[in-house]
Amino acid sequence: MATNIVEAxxxxxxxxxxxxxxxxxxxxxxxxxxALLGPNGAGKTTTVRILTxxxxxxxxxxxxxxxNALREPDKVRGRIGVAGQSVTMDGYLTGLQNLLMIGRLYxxxxxxxxxxxxxxxxxxxxxxxxxxxxxTYSGGMRRRLDLAASLIAAPPLLFLDEPTTGLxxxxxxxxxxxxxxxxxxxxxxxxxxxxxxxxxQLADMATIIDHGRIITSATPAELKxxxxxxxxxxxxADPTAIAAIPELRDKALPVEVRKGTLSFAITKGDAGLKExxxxxxxxxxxxxxxxxxxxxxxxxxxxxxxxVGTSANxxxxxxxxxxKADEEEN
Amino acid sequence: xQAAPSIPQPGLHLQPQRRPGVYWAFADxxxxxxxxxxxxxRTPAQLVTLVILQPVLLIVLFRYVFGGAVNTGQSNYANYxxxxxxxxxxxxxxxxxxxxxxxxMSSGLVDRLRSLPMVKSAILGGTILAxxxxxxxxxxxxxxxxxxxxxxxxxxxxRWLAAIALLVLVSYAFSWLLGxxxxxxxxxxxxxQMGALVWPFTFVSSAFVPAQSMPGWLRGFANNQPVTQxxxxxxxxxxxxxxxxxxxVTVIWCAGIIVVGAALAGVLxxxxxx
Numbered sequence: 149m150a151t152n153i154v155e156a157x158x159x160x161x162x163x164x165x166x167x168x169x170x171x172x173x174x175x176x177x178x179x180x181x182x183a184l185l186g187p188n189g190a191g192k193t194t195t196v197r198i199l200t201x202x203x204x205x206x207x208x209x210x211x212x213x214x215x216n217a218l219r220e221p222d223k224v225r226g227r228i229g230v231a232g233q234s235v236t237m238d239g240y241l242t243g244l245q246n247l248l249m250i251g252r253l254y255x256x257x258x259x260x261x262x263x264x265x266x267x268x269x270x271x272x273x274x275x276x277x278x279x280x281x282x283x284t285y286s287g288g289m290r291r292r293l294d295l296a297a298s299l300i301a302a303p304p305l306l307f308l309d310e311p312t313t314g315l316x317x318x319x320x321x322x323x324x325x326x327x328x329x330x331x332x333x334x335x336x337x338x339x340x341x342x343x344x345x346x347x348x349q350l351a352d353m354a355t356i357i358d359h360g361r362i363i364t365s366a367t368p369a370e371l372k373x374x375x376x377x378x379x380x381x382x383x384x385a386d387p388t389a390i391a392a393i394p395e396l397r398d399k400a401l402p403v404e405v406r407k408g409t410l411s412f413a414i415t416k417g418d419a420g421l422k423e424x425x426x427x428x429x430x431x432x433x434x435x436x437x438x439x440x441x442x443x444x445x446x447x448x449x450x451x452x453x454x455x456v457g458t459s460a461n462x463x464x465x466x467x468x469x470x471x472k473a474d475e476e477e478n
Numbered sequence: 479x480q481a482a483p484s485i486p487q488p489g490l491h492l493q494p495q496r497r498p499g500v501y502w503a504f505a506d507x508x509x510x511x512x513x514x515x516x517x518x519x520r521t522p523a524q525l526v527t528l529v530i531l532q533p534v535l536l537i538v539l540f541r542y543v544f545g546g547a548v549n550t551g552q553s554n555y556a557n558y559x560x561x562x563x564x565x566x567x568x569x570x571x572x573x574x575x576x577x578x579x580x581x582x583m584s585s586g587l588v589d590r591l592r593s594l595p596m597v598k599s600a601i602l603g604g605t606i607l608a609x610x611x612x613x614x615x616x617x618x619x620x621x622x623x624x625x626x627x628x629x630x631x632x633x634x635x636x637r638w639l640a641a642i643a644l645l646v647l648v649s650y651a652f653s654w655l656l657g658x659x660x661x662x663x664x665x666x667x668x669x670x671q672m673g674a675l676v677w678p679f680t681f682v683s684s685a686f687v688p689a690q691s692m693p694g695w696l697r698g699f700a701n702n703q704p705v706t707q708x709x710x711x712x713x714x715x716x717x718x719x720x721x722x723x724x725x726x727v728t729v730i731w732c733a734g735i736i737v738v739g740a741a742l743a744g745v746l747x748x749x750x751x752x
Contacts, residue, residue, distance in 0.1 A: 202592055204752050226595040236590030238513055240520040252509050253596040255494035264492060281520065
């Protein structure tokens with residue numbers, strides 16, 4: 149069994165009067181990709197800041213890359229890379245100068261730092277801009293340089309806090325490629341995201357966090373399964389026609405996926421097949437015209453909204469506070 | 479981004495160098511010192527107004543606007559005034575540290591640096607040291623203008639070097655204190671106000687007139703505060719006068735200010751990130 153490169157237990161953190169983290173347990177096996185998924189203000193950034201030694205938790209234990217992050221933070225810092233939401237470069241230094249400085253602060257020799265800096269500049273397509281001050285860079289270029297900087301020490305563990313937020317689709321796809329390439333090479337990734345698709349695309353495990361608590365942790369596929377099986381969507385030629393079959397109308401999910409579409413939750417396996425057959429049979433025998441029908445798995449997005457929606461109902465009154473806390477932490 | 483770059487894999491580790499901790503304290507400070515110096519040169523407007531225009535204006539103002547009415551008991555007021563302005567400017571330059579530190583703290587760079595296995599005191603240390611270096615640029619301009627307005631020092635190379643070293647030390651010490659106040663201010667705007675705190679020290683001093691000419695209650699403060707000591711030390715060094723204990727007292731003051739300023743800055747820095 150793979151060893152866990154990140155092991156956190158019972159992390160709590162309070163800013164002012166708001167408890168932002170209410171006991172986070174998190175493990176990341178070496179060589180895997182974990183997506184920490186949650187809406188704004190859920191506590192993702194605070195969690196990452198604690199795991200990367202930038203913030204001290206009020207309670208709990210944190211072991212990262214084999215070291216106690218609270219007692220030996222510098223040991224941890226030498227073994228991780230961090231790319232945050234904000235750009236963390238000096239605007240007056242050139243791209244290459246920034247990487248050189250960071251390489252030197254990682255304790256590499258001048259020669260090594262320079263070679264590594266130039267290597268990364270090239271790999272991230274910044275060769276033309278290498279000798280320009282970073283303040284002349286576009287937003288996308290700065291993010292690339294930031295990611296390059298987090299890879300200077302070729303760390304076995306990389307933390308990426310919302311790595312694609314604010315990127316255009318093309319840059320986002322390239323960022324995904326970079327992350328996949330890193331994961332293939334054996335780098336363990338912990339990334340935070342608000343986008344389910346990102347977790348679905350990249351992660352081996354998705355951990356959903358909201359209001360400072362872990363809601364669930366599963367593979368993206370399990371997460372979908374957890375919410376039941378398939379979903380049958382039926383679009384009628386005349387949406388009002390369903391009134392003729394009240395028992396079907398009552399069985400439909402209360403939400404419209406598209407306007408005029410009825411959706412039915414279908415259980416997994418053989419039972420589900422019978423459900424589908426009986427619904428369609430009923431429509432045919434009643435002579436209700438069906439424009440089209442599809443059977444599909446709910447997307448992770450829907451799964452996520454359902455999970456977060458449930459927890460939001462319980463704690464809706466705390467939303468404002470959590471938002472404030474999120475602003476503070478940013 | 480174009481084609482996905484191929485990323486070097488972990489395990490291809492570069493080997494960090496192994497040196498004693500003291501070495502890294504200096505090496506890391508040096509790296510961040512270079513960064514701040516670069517920033518100074520990339521913002522020439524600030525360099526010109528704060529570091530050159532301000533001290534030169536001070537010289538012209540006090541030499542010609544007020545100077546005619548001042549009686550210091552010396553035939554050459556420029557000789558009295560200029561060393562005082564040198565020392566006073568070392569303290570005024572230090573006020574820039576409040577703003578520099580506050581703006582560093584509000585930038586993402588500090589997060590990046592804190593995630594590195596570097597000596598953390600170098601984050602502030604580099605900025606503070608670079609700030610003290612600003613006063614060298616100001617000094618070069620002031621010596622030139624000083625000569626033009628009649629400053630005729632009587633000092634050999636040794637005394638000049640001692641005076642310059644002392645002026646940089648004064649600036650370094652006050653930069654730690656003002657840097658700490660910049661941290662306490664919590665924002666760049668707040669930090670800008672901190673500069674005013676040095677005015678009593680720079681103006682109620684022996685820079686323009688001897689303290690003996692002040693009323694008793696003020697004279698006590700003027701005679702016993704560090705900037706007056708720094709001014710008297712600079713003046714005696716550059717005018718070829720007996721130095722007395724001014725240099726030693728100034729160095730002791732600076733050591734004390736560095737200890738207090740750095741300790742305060744350290745506490746505020748770690749509190750900010752807990």
